[in-house]
Amino acid sequence: MGSYIFRRLLIALPSLLGISVVLFTVLALAPGDPFEELATNPNVPAEVRLLLRAKFGLDDPIWQRYFRWLSAMVQGDWGFSFISRVDVDKLILQRVPVTLAVIGASQILALLIALPVGIYSAAKPYSWFDRIASTLAFIGFSLPTFFTGLLLIYLFSITLGWLPFVYSSDISATGWQWWWEQLRQSIMPVLVLGLFQAASWTRYVRSAMLDVIRLDYVTTARSKGLKERVVVMKHVVRNALIPVVTLVAMQMPAVFGGAIVTEQIFRIPGIGSLLIDAILRNDTPVIMAVTFVFACLVIFFNLIADLLYGWLDPRISYR
Amino acid sequence: MQEREIRDLIEEVRVGKLPRRQFIGQLVALGLTAPMASMLLMHSGIAQAQSASTYKPTKRGGGGALKALWWQGATLLQPHFASGTKDQEGSRIFYEPLAVWDNEGNLIPILAAEIPTRDNGGLSADGKSVTWKLKKGVNWHDGKPFTADDCVFTWEYARDPATAAITAGVYKDVKVDKIDSHTVKVTFAKPTPFWASAFVAAEGMIIPKHLFAAYSGAKSREAPANLKPVGTGPYKFVEFKPGDVVRGEINMNYHMPNRPYFDSIEMKGGGDATSAARAVLQTGEYDYAWNLQVEDEVMKRMEAGGKGKVHVIESGDIEFIQLNPTDPFNEVDGERGSIKSKHFAFSEPAVREAMSLLADRKGIQEFIYGRTGVATSNFMNNPPRFRSPNTKWEFNIDKANQILDGAGWKRGSDGVREKGGKKMKFVFQTSVNSIRQKEQAVIKQACQKAGIELELKSVTGAVFFSSDVANPDTYGKFWCDMQMYTTTMTQPDAERFMDQYTSWEVSSKANKWLGRNICRYRSEEYDKTYRAGEQELDPVKRAALFIRLNDMVIKDNAVIPLITRPRARGANLKLVSTLSGWDLDFSTLQNWYRET
Numbered sequence: 027m028g029s030y031i032f033r034r035l036l037i038a039l040p041s042l043l044g045i046s047v048v049l050f051t052v053l054a055l056a057p058g059d060p061f062e063e064l065a066t067n068p069n070v071p072a073e074v075r076l077l078l079r080a081k082f083g084l085d086d087p088i089w090q091r092y093f094r095w096l097s098a099m100v101q102g103d104w105g106f107s108f109i110s111r112v113d114v115d116k117l118i119l120q121r122v123p124v125t126l127a128v129i130g131a132s133q134i135l136a137l138l139i140a141l142p143v144g145i146y147s148a149a150k151p152y153s154w155f156d157r158i159a160s161t162l163a164f165i166g167f168s169l170p171t172f173f174t175g176l177l178l179i180y181l182f183s184i185t186l187g188w189l190p191f192v193y194s195s196d197i198s199a200t201g202w203q204w205w206w207e208q209l210r211q212s213i214m215p216v217l218v219l220g221l222f223q224a225a226s227w228t229r230y231v232r233s234a235m236l237d238v239i240r241l242d243y244v245t246t247a248r249s250k251g252l253k254e255r256v257v258v259m260k261h262v263v264r265n266a267l268i269p270v271v272t273l274v275a276m277q278m279p280a281v282f283g284g285a286i287v288t289e290q291i292f293r294i295p296g297i298g299s300l301l302i303d304a305i306l307r308n309d310t311p312v313i314m315a316v317t318f319v320f321a322c323l324v325i326f327f328n329l330i331a332d333l334l335y336g337w338l339d340p341r342i343s344y345r
Numbered sequence: 346m347q348e349r350e351i352r353d354l355i356e357e358v359r360v361g362k363l364p365r366r367q368f369i370g371q372l373v374a375l376g377l378t379a380p381m382a383s384m385l386l387m388h389s390g391i392a393q394a395q396s397a398s399t400y401k402p403t404k405r406g407g408g409g410a411l412k413a414l415w416w417q418g419a420t421l422l423q424p425h426f427a428s429g430t431k432d433q434e435g436s437r438i439f440y441e442p443l444a445v446w447d448n449e450g451n452l453i454p455i456l457a458a459e460i461p462t463r464d465n466g467g468l469s470a471d472g473k474s475v476t477w478k479l480k481k482g483v484n485w486h487d488g489k490p491f492t493a494d495d496c497v498f499t500w501e502y503a504r505d506p507a508t509a510a511i512t513a514g515v516y517k518d519v520k521v522d523k524i525d526s527h528t529v530k531v532t533f534a535k536p537t538p539f540w541a542s543a544f545v546a547a548e549g550m551i552i553p554k555h556l557f558a559a560y561s562g563a564k565s566r567e568a569p570a571n572l573k574p575v576g577t578g579p580y581k582f583v584e585f586k587p588g589d590v591v592r593g594e595i596n597m598n599y600h601m602p603n604r605p606y607f608d609s610i611e612m613k614g615g616g617d618a619t620s621a622a623r624a625v626l627q628t629g630e631y632d633y634a635w636n637l638q639v640e641d642e643v644m645k646r647m648e649a650g651g652k653g654k655v656h657v658i659e660s661g662d663i664e665f666i667q668l669n670p671t672d673p674f675n676e677v678d679g680e681r682g683s684i685k686s687k688h689f690a691f692s693e694p695a696v697r698e699a700m701s702l703l704a705d706r707k708g709i710q711e712f713i714y715g716r717t718g719v720a721t722s723n724f725m726n727n728p729p730r731f732r733s734p735n736t737k738w739e740f741n742i743d744k745a746n747q748i749l750d751g752a753g754w755k756r757g758s759d760g761v762r763e764k765g766g767k768k769m770k771f772v773f774q775t776s777v778n779s780i781r782q783k784e785q786a787v788i789k790q791a792c793q794k795a796g797i798e799l800e801l802k803s804v805t806g807a808v809f810f811s812s813d814v815a816n817p818d819t820y821g822k823f824w825c826d827m828q829m830y831t832t833t834m835t836q837p838d839a840e841r842f843m844d845q846y847t848s849w850e851v852s853s854k855a856n857k858w859l860g861r862n863i864c865r866y867r868s869e870e871y872d873k874t875y876r877a878g879e880q881e882l883d884p885v886k887r888a889a890l891f892i893r894l895n896d897m898v899i900k901d902n903a904v905i906p907l908i909t910r911p912r913a914r915g916a917n918l919k920l921v922s923t924l925s926g927w928d929l930d931f932s933t934l935q936n937w938y939r940e941t
Contacts, residue, residue: 057813057815057816058807058811058813059811059812059813061428062810062811062812062813063428064428064511070511070513070514071514072859073506073513074509074510074511074514077509078509081509106566107420107587109428109587110420110421110587110588111421111423111426111566111571112421112572112587117587120587120589179620183630184623184627184628184650187628190628190630191623191624191628192414192613192616192624192631194590194611194613195586195589195590289615290615290616290617291620293615293616293620295586295588295589295590295615299615300588303588306807
């Protein structure tokens with residue numbers, strides 16, 4: 027097991043390197059210039075812009091810039107944003123708590139809905155519960171988040187006036203008041219993201235359950251006289267969850283990546299909005315750092331999913 | 346308007362026959378800026394209007410929190426690195442300049458004890474220097490006194506090329522000397538009629554020497570105060586998250602009595618203009634919203650919510666169409682749109698005149714912009730009574746048809762006019778923006794009735810307004826027949842604005858399409874007049890020359906001005922703000938308060 031993990035990590039290195047090369051080249055080849063705003067501003071002399079470019083090393087050849095970036099990254103220096111001139115790691119760390127809180131909460135909500143609903147639907151397929159759940163699930167994942175987000179804002183903020191729709195990253199209140207304010211402002215974005223995710227996961231859990239529930243060993247368990255509850259929870263769910271675990275694990279990097287559209291609608295200062303701002307302003311160091319961290323997380327969670335397989339399914343062994 | 350007439354007007358103001366406000370309005374209508382017009386009066390020794398203070402609160406603080414929404418959040422708080430107004434506004438909460446511009450072009454002292462004039466000896470007779478007297482007893486937020494050393498340091502900091510300050514353009518050609526602890530002298534290389542640029546308004550914010558002295562030049566990025574500003578402003582720094590939020594608390598030692606009113610301030614960024622408008626106008630979650638680029642009809646519906654209202658502030662931004670005088674589709678000397686080529690239709694003055702007649706400015710104003718756009722034929726931006734007598738606009742399809750018939754453009758069997766085998770089919774481009782696409786449609790419709798076929802093209806803003814050499818769709822390249830965008834008058838002096846039509850600024854391959862003359866207008870007379878204006882020392886003569894330049898471009902129909910776009914800001918019904926179209930939103934933040 028230990029050597030397996032070691033081997034996997036070793037394989038991850040070249041793929042990460044490859045990803046960074048591709049990212050860097052694509053960004054370098056893409057049109058645009060972080061100091062474009064200055065080029066079209068008549069008040070700013072052209073020398074200032076040229077000087078800034080030279081100062082930030084934008085005029086050097088791509089390979090030189092790449093190796094400079096790589097060697098700095100290896101030493102733990104993520105560089106600084108061209109736009110705000112703040113260190114990139116600081117910018118990202120500022121955004122992590124909010125992202126984790128909102129996106130994390132929505133993923134937990136999605137799991138809390140998807141698991142019981144999916145399991146119960148599959149245990150009684152084509153019952154009234156199943157039909158209603160399926161219909162809602164279809165509606166859920168066919169409505170895009172920007173639409174449900176606006177719908178909720180219209181209903182709860184404008185018509186009813188119950189909830190704020192501008193997310194504030196730090197609330198001045200303390201104690202219970204703080205938790206209450208936090209809940210009020212998070213409830214809409216969490217619902218929007220959570221319900222969307224829950225809809226597709228419900229379908230997934232249900233079909234994974236149906237695959238397993240018809241197998242012979244389940245019939246055997248039933249004929250042994252085990253209670254239906256025990257059959258479903260112990261024999262079916264455990265085996266049905268294996269593919270679901272992969273799906274959830276693969277979704278985890280997205281928790282870090284944030285939700286670009288939803289963050290924009292509710293003005294949540296998460297990583298997604300940081301990334302989109304950086305892309306719009308050609309702020310290469312920030313784009314590089316965020317996408318690279320994202321790539322690392324994808325690879326890492328792939329590994330976790332593979333390891334979880336072995337734990338859930340003893341037939342799989344690592345050699 | 347000729348020099349004589351301007352002098353007469355100034356005289357009328359002096360004897361009190363003409364209200365000062367009307368004088369400024371007239372000059373603005375002729376293409377000058379309000380600050381420039383105001384300076385004309387100051388040079389003639391006419392005192393500035395003392396704008397009566399409307400500030401009511403009788404004690405400092407107690408106003409609760411002021412929550413402002415900027416849909417583009419501030420990304421840095423060092424005013425001399427600020428690349429856009431969002432950063433300047435964020436910095437302005439904490440830092441202050443010596444003086445700011447009000448909406449009528451008056452200079453209002455902030456850190457200056459008084460505005461320099463000829464009478465008080467602030468302005469030298471030769472126009473080569475200005476002496477600013479600084480306010481005494483002003484302290485930085487950390488308790489250190491504000492003195493002339495800070496001004497001199499700000500100048501040294503900004504002009505040092507190694508600092509790479511965005512404001513270098515303002516400071517590199519002047520010299521700043523300390524006279525005594527509270528007096529500085531700004532010296533110009535040559536006589537400068539427009540002297541109020543260093544230490545004034547958005548680019549004039551003064552930074553503390555004791556915190557930045559160690560970080561001047563190449564180390565400028567490392568200064569801790571870049572992220573934790575220590576200024577002299579009404580609010581002290583609390584917190585900053587780039588792109589998200591700027592927070593400040595009341596400065597109990599602020600240098601103006603009873604100010605500020607609010608206990609804290611929050612400037613939240615992100616999102617889009619429409620939802621920002623909603624949060625202020627409809628739900629009242631926020632007190633103030635910047636730059637509401639939202640259709641007026643939508644804003645009116647939100648205002649019905651009764652929480653806030655839209656403030657429309659005159660400024661110098663103009664939406665206009667450029668007609669390409671060169672051939673944008675075929676290469677001449679290896680360059681499309683080369684000035685050596687000629688456009689098959691727009692090189693004819695008659696066609697240009699017809700195009701101007703086909704722009705339904707009134708329709709665009711009434712049906713698309715509402716309060717946020719005013720029809721214009723000129724680079725003017727004030728109420729109708731100030732409209733320049735020299736130029737006027739007209740929407741007249743019949744007349745356009747007559748002109749085109751007369752010029753030999755005959756309708757073909759498909760209804761499209763042609764001459765010499767060339768059909769009147771033009772490509773008309775602009776940036777992607779629902780309002781602009783509607784404008785395009787209005788113009789296309791009118792052109793159709795005159796036998797002109799327009800092919801509409803819209804380019805993503807990020808590409809259209811970029812300076813990317815490799816992209817064929819940038820506005821600087823102008824590789825199509827017509828294009829439309831808004832030109833902003835960001836600087837209070839018109840010199841920079843007017844160089845947009847000089848022949849040496851023509852956008853071309855040689856200058857990587859960074860030349861400011863995008864519409865490739867060329868006129869010997871214009872160039873000569875501009876050169877004369879540049880060297881003119883007499884402010885009145887200079888103003889007359891600039892007005893002539895403006896008239897030349899418009900009369901030639903090289904460009905077709907459509908709409909002036911005043912700034913639209915949203916504010917809570919109870920919020921009393923003083924806004925200026927010539928300076929930052931927060932230029933007089935200390936005077937904002939809430940009515941009870």
